[in-house]
Every structure is written in C-alpha cells, then in structure tokens.
C-alpha cells in the first residue's frame with residue numbers, strides 16, 4: 550500500500566515559508582502527489598515517472614475561495630482530507646471567451662495511525678491556505694480580517710425570485726449556495742415575497758447578527774435595502790454594514806460595474 554510521508558511541519562502560518570507535504574489524491578488513491586504551499590500559490594505535482602511539466606498544476610491563491618479539513622465517513626480509516634476550492638479564469642472549450650471555472654483539489658492525509666493527528670495536520674494546512682489566500686486577495690487588511698474572525702462570516706442573502714427572467718433562485722441553488730459553503734460563509738436565505746419586503750426587513754432587522762447583507766437580483770432590490778437602512782433610527786451606523794450584489798436581474802448594470810472595477 551502506498552503511504553504518504555509525514556508532511557514537513559515547517560511553520561504553517563508564518564509569512565513567506567513554504568509548506569510541503571506528500572499526499573494521495575482522493576480521486577485515485579494510488580495517485581501520489583507532492584503539494585507545496587507558497588505565499589502565492591498551491592503547487593500540486595503528481596508523483597510519476599512522466600516529465601515534470603505535464604504533471605504539475607499551479608493554482609493561484611488569489612483565486613481560492615476556501616479550504617477545509619475533515620474526517621472521512623469510515624470510522625476505521627484514520628485518514629483526514631484536505632479540500633481547496635479555486636475559481637480561475639479559463640477559456641471554455643471551442644470558445645475564445647474566458648470565464649471563472651471551478652477547480653476542486655482534494656487530498657488524503659494518512660501518514661499517521663492516529664486519526665486526530667491526521668486531522669490536525671489537515672487543519673493546519675487548511676488554515677494556512679485560508680490565511681495566505683486572504684493575504685493575496687486583500688493585501689491591505691486580509692490578515693487583519695482573518696485574525697479578527699474567531700467564527701465564520703455571517704451573511705443575510707436576499708433573493709428576488711421575480712427579478713430578471715425569474716432565474717435568481719435557480720442561480721442561487723446551482724452556484725451561489727455551493728460557493729458560499731466552500732468559502733465557509735454561514736448565510737440565511739431570504740426569498741422576497743412582495744415589493745418592499747426587503748426594505749421592511751432591513752429596517753427592522755437586528756443587524757448585529759450579520760457581517761454583510763447581500764442581494765441577488767437587479768438594482769431594484771439593492772435600492773430597497775439601502776432605503777431600509779437609511780430609515781432606521783441608527784442609520785448612521787447601519788449604513789456602514791458591508792453590502793454586496795450578485796447578478797440576478799436582467800441588466801445587472803450595478804453588479805457588472807462593481808465586479809468589473811474590483812476585478
């Protein structure tokens with residue numbers, strides 16, 4: 550049986566230090582790989598006799614949305630798993646256009662017989678990937694954001710099922726829900742049921758429960774949310790809450806502009 554070598558526990562969360570480990574791919578238990586985490590990238594090298602270039606994947610941490618560690622379902626298996634989610638820009642097959650496409654990298658860590666030790670090792674890697682991704686994506690305050698977060702980010706997501714061609718809910722079910730889970734964001738879904746529903750809700754809500762309010766619709770729902778915030782007696786504080794917009798309408802002009810300028 551192939552065994553992973555114990556990953557080198559060079560300090561996982563110190564700046565500029567590379568982490569190195571040899572794991573198994575979960576898709577193919579016989580496929581071994583060498584994984585290196587640098588400050589900028591996750592480099593996965595399949596360990597085979599074939600030429601190096603063809604077996605090497607370099608994934609930018611700027612495009613990583615999340616990473617987590619977990620134990621498998623099999624209670625007699627001591628292995629832990631490490632999974633990282635990336636959304637790099639890629640060209641679609643037979644097309645000149647590029648779009649973000651999901652790439653999942655999952656590794657099996659079973660160097661030790663003690664399941665807890667394997668899980669701790671996987672968690673250390675997951676933390677290091679998350680911290681470095683935050684530093685790459687938010688160079689000015691990424692580290693601060695990570696160190697302040699002793700709990701997952703909590704988000705209220707308001708979806709207007711009637712906006713645009715009526716596809717916002719399908720987009721949520723097919724894409725957004727999974728991405729939020731991958732990013733470790735706890736969210737509460739609110740499906741708006743009438744005009745001004747979002748406005749009323751935001752006007753009355755206990756905002757201390759939320760780190761961000763995100764709408765998935767056209768511009769109209771964001772307009773409602775901003776008005777709801779400004780109608781509160783604590784509006785000066787309330788309007789400081791981070792707001793987000795995901796395209797769910799027909800034109801999506803605001804979402805397109807913001808996402809374009811923010812890269």
Ligand SMILES: Nc1ncnc2c1ncn2[C@@H]1O[C@H](COP(=O)(O)OP(=O)(O)OP(=O)(O)O)[C@@H](O)[C@H]1O
Nearest residue numbers: 712713741742744745766767768769798799800801
């Ligand atoms: N369940 C609902 N039924 C009817 N209207 C709703 C509902 N939920 C929200 N609304 C209202 O729909 C209005 C339009 O919403 P929104 O801007 O999100 O979509 P849109 O106008 O279709 O999108 P776009 O601006 O891209 O064309 C909002 O002002 C909101 O008050």
